[in-house]
Amino acid sequence: MSTTHSQPIQLSAEVPFELGGQRLDQVAARLFPEHSRSRLATWIKDGQLTVDGRALRPRDTVHAGSRLELSAEQEAQGEWQPQDIPLNIVFEDEHILVLDKPAGLVVHPAAGHADGTLLNALLHHVPGLINVPRAGIVHRLDKDTTGLMVVAKTLEAQTRLVEQLQKRTVSRIYEAIVIGVIITGGTIDAPIGRHGQQRQRMAVVEGGKPAISHYRVLERMRSHTHVRVKLETGRTHQIRVHMAHLGYPLVGDPLYSGRFRIPPAANPTLVQSLRDFPRQALHARFLELEHPVTGQRMKWESPLPDDFVWLLTLLQQDRGAFVG
Known part of the structure; x- marks a missing residue:
């Protein structure tokens, strides 16, 4: 069997006062730190990370009180097969x-x-x-x-x-x-x-x-x-x-x-x-x-x-x- 399944990611956060006026990619990196900046930037460009329901560019400014919504798929990373090989x-x-x-x-x-x-x-x-x-x-x-x-x-x-x-x-x-x-x-x-x-x-x-x-x-x-x-x-x-x-x-x-x-x-x-x-x-x-x-x-x-x-x-x- 192939292991190429994907996992849905649903996250949302409100932009706090101290992050208002900064670039979207910088704010996203602060609000969703478990994801790398490059991954977040890709999701922004693909319209999977939106601001108040709108798709913006990574460099666009976001305001305090805006809501970031992330709805993405974390794609499986390859066609690799699990194998029962002992590990120490x-x-x-x-x-x-x-x-x-x-x-x-x-x-x-x-x-x-x-x-x-x-x-x-x-x-x-x-x-x-x-x-x-x-x-x-x-x-x-x-x-x-x-x-x-x-x-x-x-x-x-x-x-x-x-x-x-x-x-x-x-x-x-x-x-x-x-x-x-x-x-x-x-x-x-x-x-x-x-x-x-x-x-x-x-x-x-x-x-x-x-x-x-x-x-x-x-x-x-x-x-x-x-x-x-x-x-x-x-x-x-x-x-x-x-x-x-x-x-x-x-x-x-x-x-x-x-x-x-x-x-x-x-x-x-x-x-x-x-x-x-x-x-x-x-x-x-x-x-x-x-x-x-x-x-x-x-x-x-x-x-x-x-x-x-x-x-x-x-x-x-x-x-x-x-x-x-």
């Missing part, structure tokens, strides 16, 4: 859910991944998400990146979380194992855009979107470093591109790590584990944000996955074998 949910209430994503799970349907994605799993868990843009997904993790993600369960929560991400008040901290020994932490401020020749890759390019990552060293091995990276922006592949740009690509990264390098005199188990590590060694470890409805600051932590811990252990043993 670490927090959930009626507004948001926070989950711990495993490696190998694609977040959003795309070419080559029409289903079997996190989005399909979310629609099975919360059927009402079909009426929220992108089924409530406000930020993504790459297919093989593990760790914490927040999902909005309502339009209001989605609008608020997107605002927080734009204002950079959501704290997202990752851990990674990179190739090479980093001496000290720092900040990478380098714009990211599509790679000129290889379209599936991103790169640091002039004229790309601003991208800022803060990194610090957690532990140094003989030929690798365990780092923590805090995102200030959220560009596609940002950590993977930034660390490779710095000369310290992530272990196991098929797109950005380049030629495989063997640590000198390392034991065969470590060499094999590094060569066969099945994904980029990247984990979304901490997530902190303001609850979109209560405003309470909330924080979650996800333990490092087993494959990441095993590789760290081998690297620590390797370092120990060469000390002294």
Whole structure:
């Protein structure tokens, strides 16, 4: 069965004295804050949001005492099918859910991944998400990146979380194992855009979107470093591109790590584990944000996955074998 149904929205409000004389789109954003400004502007242009029964333009002035009436359909957002795919949910209430994503799970349907994605799993868990843009997904993790993600369960929560991400008040901290020994932490401020020749890759390019990552060293091995990276922006592949740009690509990264390098005199188990590590060694470890409805600051932590811990252990043993 297809899930393309729509949900009627009926709202009305009187323009209070302090908002009189302002533009319709600004007043609507104040009176109906659970909907984004762009969505409201579309409804105004379509005549679904009226003032005293009349259709106006977004820039038209409205007067105190006028009545805004919204009669619209919140269209279902796609032809996506709910699928019963298990989710590791670490927090959930009626507004948001926070989950711990495993490696190998694609977040959003795309070419080559029409289903079997996190989005399909979310629609099975919360059927009402079909009426929220992108089924409530406000930020993504790459297919093989593990760790914490927040999902909005309502339009209001989605609008608020997107605002927080734009204002950079959501704290997202990752851990990674990179190739090479980093001496000290720092900040990478380098714009990211599509790679000129290889379209599936991103790169640091002039004229790309601003991208800022803060990194610090957690532990140094003989030929690798365990780092923590805090995102200030959220560009596609940002950590993977930034660390490779710095000369310290992530272990196991098929797109950005380049030629495989063997640590000198390392034991065969470590060499094999590094060569066969099945994904980029990247984990979304901490997530902190303001609850979109209560405003309470909330924080979650996800333990490092087993494959990441095993590789760290081998690297620590390797370092120990060469000390002294």
